[in-house]
Amino acid sequence: MVRLKTRYILFEILYPQRNTIPIEESYDTVSKSIISLHQPSSQQVNGKQIIHLIKASLQKNFGDYGTSMAVGLTMRYFSTRTSTGILRVSRSNCMYIVAAMTFISSLEDEKCIFNCIGVSGSIKKCEDRSIERSRLMIRNVGGTNVATESDSLTRMFTAGDASVEDSSHEG
């Protein structure tokens, strides 16, 4: 029996041109730039839509040959709150999928940056990495003068809807 070899891609979506935060406040300190870039995605965005976007990008950049790479492409986890997700692809097609994601520049008519944080053979490692990353980010945000940052944090949380809908399940 031959094993199916897979790769898990951990990615995040950055929003450099959100208008909820004025541009003058987006770079002063490390914590401000983290908050202004790592924004929640809109509630309408779901895993299927991103898969569709990647397929469209594959079609545009690599043609029908590229679209064949999307066979077996599934979203294992996506959270609109943190704009982070984990994709499952077969090992041989991994490079093309990452390339297709680099070519994407807008999501739901909003400019965005797809950033692939890591590629791993097991979903566990991707999750670990994601947790470690968010922990580091929170330390950077909260480390210096929490009081001044709190208003931009509340703005961030009131901007999105309160209900969180994660489609997470173990692989």
Add this chain to the structure above:
Amino acid sequence: MICDLNVVYPQEDFKSPPSGKDLTKLKACLAVLEQLGYTHVALNFEPQWSTGSINKQIPTDIRLVNPINIERDFKEFEGRLKLYTRITLKVDDPSQCQNITRFQQVFDIVAVEPKTERALQLAITNLEIDIVTFDYQERLPCYLKHKTLCSAIDKGIHFEIKYSDILESNSHSRAQAISNIKQLIRASRSRGLVCSSGVSIPDIFRFRSSSDIANLLELIGLDHNRANQSFKDWSLQVLLSGRLRIKSYKQVVTVSEEGGLVDNKMENKDWNDTKNGSAVNIKMNVRSYLKVKKENAVDRVKRRRTE
């Protein structure tokens, strides 16, 4: 240490400084780069003239030659990003290049964009530069020969790939860019390549992390290790060679505390700083270094009290 040696500075001539709005946008760009993991960033000043007509435009006062004032305008990024300045000259008439020494005194990196085959030849053989770059969305000025490029790489000149041209939305110019980059990789035998963004401020969403672009370059035909090196080792080599031109004298070099030769933490980055009416911060000036006072017992007590 991941470098991006080309973030376009929003200014096209020596006289008109960028508006405050442009500067804030540029800072937002730098914040994006920081979040994507870059540590060394060079701001690129591109005068609009090519060498034939630039001679009349260069200010005679050396302090006005470099319009980018990192010390004054980019205070927020101290300790977060290491910022450098770079100039890119468009060369069409090779006989008009004597003024290049003036730029070497005040810019960390000097790059050349040859427009003709003769200009490319001259840039490689005669000029003291760090980077050769091309406009990838147009046709290259000539067929790139392996011999010419490799002699340049042996001399220590690097060739630049701008990834914003690959991410361009216009598919014709993108195809041209990819074919040009393939030519460059072939002619240079995948050595001495530097990959940088080349993004100007309206295209802030074009920034990508270095690993994504390395993956893209791998698909274009560069091998994995070299694609990564173009962001790390080779870019650092460019910075090093460019800065040694300013920061060395005979066989003496200046070294800062942590980052070795590339670090510019202790330097006076204000190029138009003056003392008694004359420019102090030009090539090889010892006084352009900031003095660090050693902490004594009184200071220690004061520091503890404030903490």
